[in-house]
Amino acid sequence: MQQTAQDQADRISLISVSSTMKVSSDADKLRRQGADVVDFGAGEPDFPTPDNIKQAGIRAIEENFTKYTPAGGVIELKQAICERHTTDFGTSYSPAECIVTVGGKHVIFNLMQVLVNPGDEVIIPVPYWVTYKDVVNYAGGVCVFVDSDEEKGFAVTASMIERHLTPRTRIILINSPNNPSGAVVDREEFEKILKLASRHGVWLITDECYCHFLYDSAPFSIASIPGAKESVIVAGSLSKTYAMTGWRIGFGLAPAPVVNSILKLQSHMTSNPVSIAQRAAIEALRGPQESVGVMLAEYRKRRDFVVARLRQIPGVSIVEPQGAFYAYPNLGAVLDRDGTRSPLQFAERLLEEAHVAVVPGEAFGTDRHVRISYAASMHDLERGLDRMHTFIAGRLQ
Numbered sequence: 001m002q003q004t005a006q007d008q009a010d011r012i013s014l015i016s017v018s019s020t021m022k023v024s025s026d027a028d029k030l031r032r033q034g035a036d037v038v039d040f041g042a043g044e045p046d047f048p049t050p051d052n053i054k055q056a057g058i059r060a061i062e063e064n065f066t067k068y069t070p071a072g073g074v075i076e077l078k079q080a081i082c083e084r085h086t087t088d089f090g091t092s093y094s095p096a097e098c099i100v101t102v103g104g105k106h107v108i109f110n111l112m113q114v115l116v117n118p119g120d121e122v123i124i125p126v127p128y129w130v131t132y133k134d135v136v137n138y139a140g141g142v143c144v145f146v147d148s149d150e151e152k153g154f155a156v157t158a159s160m161i162e163r164h165l166t167p168r169t170r171i172i173l174i175n176s177p178n179n180p181s182g183a184v185v186d187r188e189e190f191e192k193i194l195k196l197a198s199r200h201g202v203w204l205i206t207d208e209c210y211c212h213f214l215y216d217s218a219p220f221s222i223a224s225i226p227g228a229k230e231s232v233i234v235a236g237s238l239s240k241t242y243a244m245t246g247w248r249i250g251f252g253l254a255p256a257p258v259v260n261s262i263l264k265l266q267s268h269m270t271s272n273p274v275s276i277a278q279r280a281a282i283e284a285l286r287g288p289q290e291s292v293g294v295m296l297a298e299y300r301k302r303r304d305f306v307v308a309r310l311r312q313i314p315g316v317s318i319v320e321p322q323g324a325f326y327a328y329p330n331l332g333a334v335l336d337r338d339g340t341r342s343p344l345q346f347a348e349r350l351l352e353e354a355h356v357a358v359v360p361g362e363a364f365g366t367d368r369h370v371r372i373s374y375a376a377s378m379h380d381l382e383r384g385l386d387r388m389h390t391f392i393a394g395r396l397q
């Protein structure tokens with residue numbers, strides 16, 4: 001009997017294509033048809049990779065650093081990652097507790113493969129980054145979603161999390177600053193969450209992808225609290241901090257046995273992250289850091305503009321983001337009145353009719369919001385938000 005295209009492993013049906021990527025491809029399709037699309041969908045810096053980092057990559061090619069490296073990354077990069085984390089946050093990781101991965105997504109995927117048994121529960125505050133749900137499901141785990149308090153800036157507290165702990169809880173997964181809301185878990189609350197995790201013997205994974213993009217507080221890592229290293233795993237990425245999304249370098253900081261298990265997995269899957277990108281990453285971590293501050297200042301300006309502009313649109317409310325580069329406006333009052341009902345329908349019409357791409361809140365576990373990435377030029381932010389204003393005002397008449 002012949003196989004059909006439907007004859008695939010059951011587990012692949014547990015996941016779906018990342019909705020953020022779908023938005024980009026829909027916007028692209030429209031653009032190819034000649035439309036002038038303003039894209040607020042992409043979650044990536046609009047800045048180029050800083051020149052010193054690019055030059056390090058070019059040198060790596062010229063010096064023929066183009067062969068396999070150890071599957072978990074070269075030792076010099078692991079050292080650079082540990083040193084930078086010590087300098088920025090006061091932690092004390094050694095290369096044996098560090099693994100280099102093909103982007104931050106890869107380390108989170110691998111962690112779920114290594115830590116989650118079928119039926120294990122992973123606590124995830126809502127709204128959440130779209131990928132968490134799928135990687136937990138793919139590992140056979142069960143997502144336990146915890147609603148955050150939008151009135152209090154999408155706050156998530158230890159007591160909210162505690163109510164969802166069960167004997168099957170394996171991981172608490174915190175992303176601060178949060179994609180999509182920009183919410184930041186304050187230090188005191190994070191320490192309470194850590195205590196909860198240690199007391200119950202569950203892992204606390206801290207996704208620090210946006211850790212350097214904070215507007216009102218100093219960068220902080222929960223891994224710096226004495227004793228934290230037994231329960232905490234850092235999932236890190238150079239993608240946003242150094243505008244290096246395409247280079248695909250992420251990392252994990254974790255107890256050595258966890259690092260070794262991920263290494264085993266990577267040795268059969270990706271092998272090493274790209275050798276050239278590893279050299280560029282060393283330069284990013286050890287070279288001048290000014291570009292990070294420059295980007296942060298620009299994002300702050302844009303955040304202020306986007307929040308102020310959204311607050312002028314009828315029916316829209318917005319919690320001011322404290323970090324990252326996303327705004328997550330609540331369109332509840334619009335959806336109730338304009339007949340679109342869901343953020344998905346709203347986003348589809350906004351793209352079709354006003355040529356503005358946003359990501360619908362369903363992707364992040366809420367049904368009243370859309371995500372706007374303000375990693376876009378001021379020019380685009382101005383015209384995109386003008387279009388959105390006209391679109392919404394027109395529908396509310």
Ligand SMILES: Cc1ncc(COP(=O)(O)O)c(C=O)c1O
Nearest residue numbers: 043103104105129179209237239
């Ligand atoms: C919360 C969060 N974590 C991790 C990542 C992973 O980024 P990358 O795989 O590009 O390093 C992203 C990317 O959008 C993110 O938003």
